Amino acid sequence: MSFFGMICVLALCGTSLAAAMMVLVSLPHSPMKDLLVQVVGWLFAILCAIYAISPIDIVPDFLVPIGFVDDIGVAIAGVTSAMAAWRAGKRRAA
Numbered sequence: 001m002s003f004f005g006m007i008c009v010l011a012l013c014g015t016s017l018a019a020a021m022m023v024l025v026s027l028p029h030s031p032m033k034d035l036l037v038q039v040v041g042w043l044f045a046i047l048c049a050i051y052a053i054s055p056i057d058i059v060p061d062f063l064v065p066i067g068f069v070d071d072i073g074v075a076i077a078g079v080t081s082a083m084a085a086w087r088a089g090k091r092r093a094a
Helices: 003-026 030-051 064-093
Strands: none
Touching: 003 030, 030 064
């Protein structure tokens, strides 16, 4: 098997796995849904915290009103995703 053939097989397997995950997550009472919301929520909250702390911004802070709106938006998104992850964890534990 060539290198590109192996890449093609890996891409096909990854796509199949992603499609199966989307079906499992879309089921109404799937335990996989709460697990995925919990994991992705905490990861997104951590990434938002890293972005808020880092000196690299999409909108620089020297543009005073717009730069702070960017940081406030990231903080709100991080807190919201952490709250969703917390609620999903409580549902999984119950």
